[in-house]
Amino acid sequence: MELLFTSCMGVMIACGVYLMLRARTFPFVLGLTLLGYAVNMFLFVSGRLKTNLPAVISPAQLQYTDPLPQALVLTAIVIGFAMVAFVVVLALKASGELGTDHVDGHKENNS
Numbered sequence: 001m002e003l004l005f006t007s008c009m010g011v012m013i014a015c016g017v018y019l020m021l022r023a024r025t026f027p028f029v030l031g032l033t034l035l036g037y038a039v040n041m042f043l044f045v046s047g048r049l050k051t052n053l054p055a056v057i058s059p060a061q062l063q064y065t066d067p068l069p070q071a072l073v074l075t076a077i078v079i080g081f082a083m084v085a086f087v088v089v090l091a092l093k094a095s096g097e098l099g100t101d102h103v104d105g106h107k108e109n110n111s
Contacts, residue, residue, distance in 0.1 A: 005045050012038040025091035025101045032087060036080035043072045 012034045019031030047069030095101045 002045070005041060009038045009041050009045075012041070023103055025095065025103060028103060029084060029087050029091060033080070033084055036076070036084070040073050040076050040080070043069050043076060045069075 016031040016034035016038060019027040019034065022028065022031070047066035091101070
């Protein structure tokens with residue numbers, strides 16, 4: 001199971017970095033979102049993958065899952081959503097003012 005999660009994280013990080021290195025704003029936003037998902041998976045997996053165990057320690061249970069990574073992932077989801085919304089609005093504003101969606105503001109030469 002850990003190998004599957006690490007493989008998925010590696011693919012998402014590679015795709016996210018590739019998309020962020022593109023010269024357009026929409027692929028940049030998608031790459032930023034993929035990197036956010038990969039970080040969320042990393043935080044979630046850091047609490048050890050266990051099934052059918054409670055998140056709160058009780059005297060009867062000796063094994064439990066760590067609730068801290070779950071709380072961190074919930075917080076990271078909210079922060080990631082706000083960051084993506086801000087970047088989308090910023091990209092729309094830049095595209096409207098510059099007339100292009102190229103990240104450095106220069107129009108492409110098709111020659």
